[in-house]
Amino acid sequence: MPVYEYHPDELARISVVRQAHGLGLDEVKAQWQAACDREKHALAGPREPRKPTEVDIASCQKLEWARIVRVMTEQQMAVYSPDEDRRVARREEQRVRRTAIEAAWDEQSGGGLPVEVLRHRIYRITARATAASAGEEALIRHVFAASGGAAVEHARAMFVRPGSIYQDGEYRITAVEQILPEPGEFP
Structure with missing residues (x-):
């Protein structure tokens, strides 16, 4: 079983967090609206047979933009800073833990072969x-x-x-x- 440093949903969320960094609430709301439009467009298009799909990516990004709007509103942030967003740090900890668990499992079941974490x-x-x-x-x-x-x-x-x-x-x-x-x- 390959061990992936990032899964597609993690890449989608990280991408949104990076884009949001330094944006004001109005700019983040505009990005959320654009993500809603992308999701609607993807839902109207032909279905892709396997993951990741345009719909998967658009939905994940829309949810992340909505979460950032909520965090900025609750914490009254003038501009978004991932350093002040507890969920960003928690997700990174979970990702590192997931990678370690997958690597340990792969090492045990791989017959002594070295584990390669794929990017x-x-x-x-x-x-x-x-x-x-x-x-x-x-x-x-x-x-x-x-x-x-x-x-x-x-x-x-x-x-x-x-x-x-x-x-x-x-x-x-x-x-x-x-x-x-x-x-x-x-x-």
Whole structure:
């Protein structure tokens, strides 16, 4: 069993906390409203067959923005500071504990092999059917992977796997975008 440093939901929450840092209450409320809109848009779109999905990410981020609005209101914060948000520290402690427990379990069941803690990101893969009509929409899937290249390989396997919902046609990957955490930084 792989041990992941961060799970997709943790990446979504951390991303919101980083974006909220230094914002005033009105700015955080605007971000919460934008997250509500993203969730509605994701719910209206086609369903993704596996996790993480656009809906999962949008819902998690919407809930985190709402929580930050509540914390700022209750604590009367002029600007949001993760250092003053007890839940942020508690979640980090829980994440570290989870990682340690998973690593210990993996070490016991791994037959003496060294435990590797993997650092993954979430990538948005956009693909188009190669024989599609001009008006057909792109197929978007989210992949939890260590790198853009690994995300592409995972997506390619998903598109050609026997029994896959995509096996009716061939798909060409047109874009790979790291969406969590924000590109260029990692928690």
